[in-house]
Amino acid sequence: MDVVRDRLLSEVLPEAGTSVEGPVLEVKDIHLSFAGVKAIDGVSFQVSNHELFAIIGPNGAGKTSIFNSISGVYEPQEGSIRFMGKDILGGKPDHIARMGMARTFQNIELFANLTVLDNIMLGRHLRMNHGVLSSMVWLGKARKAEMHAREVAEGIIQFLELEPFRKSYVAMLPYGVQKRVELGRALAMSPSLLLLDEPAAGMNTEETEDMARFIMDIKRELGIGMILVEHDMRVVMDLADTVLAIDFGKPIALGTPDVIQRNPDVIRAYLGQDHAVVETGGTE
Amino acid sequence: MRGRPGLFTRYEDASAILPSGTQKVWLGIGLAVLVIAPFIVDRATLILLATAVVAAVGAIGLNLVTGYAGQVSLGHAFFLGVGAYSAAAIGGQPEEGKELIALGLDLWISLPLAGLIAALCGIVVAPVALRLRGLYLALVTLGLVFLGEHIFRNWTQLTGGQGVGREPATLSLFGYRFDLDGSVLGIDLIREQQIYFLALVVMVVMALLAKNLVRSRVGRAFAAVRDRDIAAEVMGVNLTKYKVLAFAVSSFYAGVAGALLYTVTGFLDPNAFNLFLSIAYIAMVVIGGAASIAGSIAGAFFITLLPEVIENVIHALPIDAETLFTSISTAQIERILFGVLIIVFLIFEPLGLYGIWIRIRNYWKAFPFSY
DSSP, rough: OOOOOOHHHHOOOOOOSOOOSOOOOEEEEEEETTEEEEEEEEEEEOOOOEEEEEEETTTTTTTHHHHHHTTTTTTEEEEEEEEETOOOOOOOOHHHHHTTTOOOOOOOOOTSSSSSHHHHHHHHHGGGGOHHHHHTTOHHHHHHHHHHHHHHHHHHHHHTTTTGGTTGGGGGHHHHHHHHHHHHHTTTTSEEEEESSSSTTTTOOHHHHHHHHHHHHHHHHHHEEEEEEEEEEHHHHHSEEEEEEETEEEEEEEOOOHHHHHHHHHHHHHOOOHHHHHHHHHOO | OTTTOOOOOOHHHTTSSHHHOHHHHHHHHHHHHHHHHHHHHHHHHHHHHHHHHHHHHHHHHIIIIISSSOOOSSOHHHHHHHHHHHHHHHHHHHTTTOOOOOOOHHHHHHHHHHEEEEEEEHHHTTTTHHOOHHHHHHHHHHHHHHHHHHHHHHHHHOOOOTOOOOOOOOEEEEEEESSSOEETTHHHHHHHHHHHHHHHHHHHHHHHHHHHTSOOOOOOHHHHHHOHHHHHTTTOHHHHHHHHHHHHHHHHHHHHHHHHHHHTTTTGGGGGGGGGHHHHHHHHHHHOOTTTTTHHHHHHHHHHHHHHHHHHHHHHHHSSSSHHTEEESHHHHHHHHHHHHHHHHHHOTTTHHHHHHHHHHHHHHHHHHHO
């Protein structure tokens, strides 16, 4: 059955996106190490509006570390990260979120004891500003803001086809649905940049198809910049505009999916040197 | 929508405190029982009921910081004490020949101020929660209770000192004395009934405010800090701010509860605000149900009325209680039972009384089907 939505995502989230000229995110030569282990070693890239930028690399290559550095969970020792034209290196996560960055996590980081609705409503946290006292009285501004947040949350629930789970506690839900709720929570922030950390990991074919469709819809309807980390290469090569391949924290290739797919360094990093040699031997 | 009670056409109705008619009926029954009870029970039970109503305010406070925001606090007795003595100092009547601090101000000043002073103490303590969590936080807040006990015993100008004590705040609201017999709307009320109804109004208002708080942006932020603090931060929740807020609001509730807690017995003992009191409040939250306002109230009644029930049961036993329990006092049995109850609830019903209620509700929802 074809699901018909009342509203486009851009109507649900009119504040999403940015009016900043130039790239939304500019990462320049960042270095991050943990007590001698180099997690990121000189990575640079930039992401603009309407661009779906993918980061690929084998396990432990430093993809999630890059995400954590951008969103302020880690602080790289060297380099610069500029978001919306401002330097954010060393900024606290909630401060960076306030500037319009949202993310999902590789291992689901939902608020397990809250309902789907409350999880998504929490994404609206920064879009409301009533404090303790006005919340307690629940009149005027607070009531209005809460109702508006609910309306936005319902729009997102409809977009992600989460209606049957609205009032379910997320801990009880299947993995694929939890992944969608996480995407919804990030969307609710009306971000200018969306970081997706392995949105299709651990999902079956149908769920992966759905997720790819949601990502494409977000790109088309909101036109925000997105960074995608994903192991499912078909998803990456289908969706991404630009791909950055890294290995051992070092960038090894940057370009369009076609170019990356043919890059010998990328093939070597994924398959290992020996296998690559065997393969070359086979094609001769 | 008549005939379709489950159908909501406005988000406001769907996110109401009591979305369904059944819930409204149950609340009505509960309130009716609470209003009628003081006219039926004897004076001793009435004192317990009044204490339970006040304890409910304190339990809601502890549930906000521990149940909702997930910051385990064993220091609740300290905040109750701060509230009790602040109210006594601000609202107590000065007495001849005693050097106690007593400003004799009206209740509408002393009660909120007691809450605010306690909240201020909460704000001072909260930064500890930024560094520590779980057991470590519990231990530090535990230290607070011992600190409080020491201060309360030795600051004789405030508390009267050990073995002497003082009277709590005078319950005079805009000149109307709740701590004397009186009559409202032509109904004669004894002292205890007056205090009970004052406490009941405070409890209902505070419970409503808390319920609004937890269904709002702030309440969701508390829960986010409890469930996943890193994710909360990435979603824009300022951890420092919300941990401090949780302690402040919780301590405010404790302060207000403390201000009223011993007014019905009319005596403030500096030794009362000890570890056992803290544990009793933890028990209220655990047994009532963590992260539930209604559960906090149920837990407060359960724990406050428990000693009375135990005593009655012991007296009703066919054997002579005196010879059976020569080495254990009723108070000790009460403590043992507290411990046992907490363990039993944690193992078999982690959601507390609230969880039992949910189970009963779900059973009747599906009735007569089994699944």
